[in-house]
Amino acid sequence: MTDALTDESLSALRGRDLELFNAVYRSYASQVLGYLTARGVEDPEATMQDVFVAVLPRLDSISGGVGGLRTFVFSVAHARMVDDHRRQSRTPLRQSFEPELDPRESGSAESDALSRVSPGEVLQLLNVLGEDQKEVLTLRIIADLTVDQVAKIMGKSAGAVKQLQRRALDQLREHSAVKEYVAQ
Numbered sequence: 001m002t003d004a005l006t007d008e009s010l011s012a013l014r015g016r017d018l019e020l021f022n023a024v025y026r027s028y029a030s031q032v033l034g035y036l037t038a039r040g041v042e043d044p045e046a047t048m049q050d051v052f053v054a055v056l057p058r059l060d061s062i063s064g065g066v067g068g069l070r071t072f073v074f075s076v077a078h079a080r081m082v083d084d085h086r087r088q089s090r091t092p093l094r095q096s097f098e099p100e101l102d103p104r105e106s107g108s109a110e111s112d113a114l115s116r117v118s119p120g121e122v123l124q125l126l127n128v129l130g131e132d133q134k135e136v137l138t139l140r141i142i143a144d145l146t147v148d149q150v151a152k153i154m155g156k157s158a159g160a161v162k163q164l165q166r167r168a169l170d171q172l173r174e175h176s177a178v179k180e181y182v183a184q
Helices: 007-015 017-038 044-061 066-092 110-116 119-126 132-143 147-154 159-172 178-184
Strands: none
Touching: 007 017, 007 066, 017 044, 017 132, 044 066, 066 110, 066 132, 066 147, 119 132, 132 159, 132 178, 147 159
């Protein structure tokens, strides 16, 4: 993925808060939402909004151009994800509503379409990985961050991030669901 923002456009928008925020939001919102969803945040849309509310007042003070901005946005997203996981661990378990078991309700076109997409399968595959491996893959693939940016966010060396990514991909290749999918 390429950013709509460049270092030149970013510096040109400095001081024009509304236009700068719109450009940043359009460039990173979908990736932040994908990252938060893949990492199991309970309400990824609301958390994504919280990320951008936190980013907005600091836009003019961010250094490092587009790379620095991207790292900052995903650092905030990572912190919000960690906060959400902590909150979830302290919250009592909830019983989920299963609409297919409720005779009073019929399926909608939206639910039929979403069941075909099956993001649950992707999440199940990610669940076979360790936490650091999941974190690296979601930041590298969904957020489209560089190894150095991921290393900075996670507080690890670039070599450690590469190793975690390699091991995660190797582990996924050996997982039976992936082998079945590739065989089809």
